Amino acid sequence: RKEVEQDPGPFNVPEGATVAFNCTYSNSASQSFFWYRQDCRKEPKLLMSVYSSGNEDGRFTAQLNRASQYISLLIRDSKLSDSATYLCVVKKPGTYKYIFGTGTRLKVLA
C-alpha cells in the first residue's frame, strides 16, 4: 500500500460546481497534513494546512478523518482558475520527510 494515495482524476466539473477530493494515508501516527496546488509543472504552492478540527479558507474546506485515515478537500463554487493538480502531502511522523500523493487533476469547464 502506498503511504499517500490520491485518485488521479481527471475531475471535469462545470463552473460553479462543488467538488471534493480525498487522500488516504497509511501511517496512523501522522500529524501534519497539507493540500498543495500545482499548475502545469510549476512549483507546488501551499493551498492550506489541514487542522484536526477541519478548516476553511474562502471556498476551500479541508477535513481530517483520523479513524479512516484520510483527508479531504472541498472546493465550492468552482472557478475556471481552479483548474490545476491538487497534491496531498503528509509529513512522516518522527522525521523531516514529506510524502506526496501523485495528485488529482481538476478541470473546471466553462
Next chain:
Amino acid sequence: DAGITQSPRYKITETGRQVTLMCHQTWSHSYMFWYRQDLGHGLRLIYYSAAADITDKGEVPDGYVVSRSKTENFPLTLESATRSQTSVYFCASSDNQGPPLSPLHFGNGTRLTVT
C-alpha cells in the same frame, strides 16, 4: 521577500558532465529539501538537510551529491549526468514549528535536460 530561489531555471547538459543546481532561501528555515518530479512518479525526495552540515538521503539519492555549508544555501550536484536524470528539480524549505504547521515552501524549479 525573496523567499526561496533556484538557479538556473533551465539547463541543458551532456551525458557525463557535472552539473550543479543552486538553491537559496532568505527565511533562515532549518530544513531544506531537493525533489525531482517526473511524469508518473510525482515528487520524489532526493536529499534533505536539517541544518547546516547535516544532510541525509531521500528516496532517490544515487548519482547526486549535496552540501550545506550555510543555512541559506543547499546546492545539488549531479556528478556525472545521465539521461535518466532529465527532470524538473524543486528545492524546498520549511521551519520547525511542529504539527500541523511547518509546510514546505518551494522554489520555482529547474528544468534539466541531459542529452
